[in-house]
Amino acid sequence: MRPRPYSEVDVFSAEPYRGNALAVVHDADGLSAEEMQRFATWTNLSETTFLLAPSSPAADYRVRIFTATEELPFAGHPTLGSARAWLDAGGSPRAGGTLIQECGVGLIPIRIQEDQLAFEAPPLTRYEPVDEVLIGRIAAILGIPRENILDASWLVNGPQWIGVRLASAQEVLDLQPDPAKAGSLEIGVVGPCGSTAETQLEVRAFIGGDPVWEDPVTGSLNAGLARWLTDAGLAAPPYTASQGTVLGRRGRVHISLDDGNIWVGGQVTSCIEGTVRL
Missing domain, CATH: 3.10.310.10 (Diaminopimelate Epimerase; Chain A, domain 1)
Structure with a gap:
């Protein structure tokens, strides 16, 4: 030593x-x-x-x-x-x-x-829709009806993120997931903020297993979400995402696009x- x-x-x-x-x-x-x-x-x-x-x-x-x-x-x-x-x-x-x-x-x-x-x-190494059985399991983990999940995608760039899209930032903030049901899944949830909000998206990151459950602010997840939402025409960088609100943090992740590449x-x-x- x-x-x-x-x-x-x-x-x-x-x-x-x-x-x-x-x-x-x-x-x-x-x-x-x-x-x-x-x-x-x-x-x-x-x-x-x-x-x-x-x-x-x-x-x-x-x-x-x-x-x-x-x-x-x-x-x-x-x-x-x-x-x-x-x-x-x-x-x-x-x-x-x-x-x-x-x-x-x-x-x-x-x-x-x-x-x-x-x-x-970095490029996503797995970038594809999530199968319906797994979406149903994720809904149960998040404690919401299946129909509240608008879409879900694998967003793997090191961590094994699954991105989940909800209709609003408030729905994201209201989540009360059950970590005991999560197993080893890594789930990132995103929803749009209102037009008068300081930020454009609200993000939360849930990581199954011990000792971590909710991550305060997550660069890899926001990178994957930016790629997915931009490709789907649901986000237009530059934008700012907030994360950690429920934990008393004030995370701000700034996303930009340069020659087709996502910058975080x-x-x-x-x-x-x-x-x-x-």
């Missing part, structure tokens, strides 16, 4: 401690996957990341992303949070206003924009800096 630089950042909120927390271990080369997983379980946050020297000559750094129970090839709020922590620690991107993150799904461009960072969403942006605030012995 030795001291390594350590950060905790708050992602997707202009107000510190109102977004989604991320733990970041810098200079993590030499740690085994088992050691990384043990520490991620100990932090008990939705994700913990480990910054390493890149293996690709095109990348500025490499990251490994762990939940409390498993490693993920990609996740959204860890991507932006890791980028902020790397920059705050003195990292300087080779390409000026864009840095390149290496992770399990490959190379992810991240734009540095005034008070925000934004990542280019948000503000990131450094909250804790120090060292950890690993």
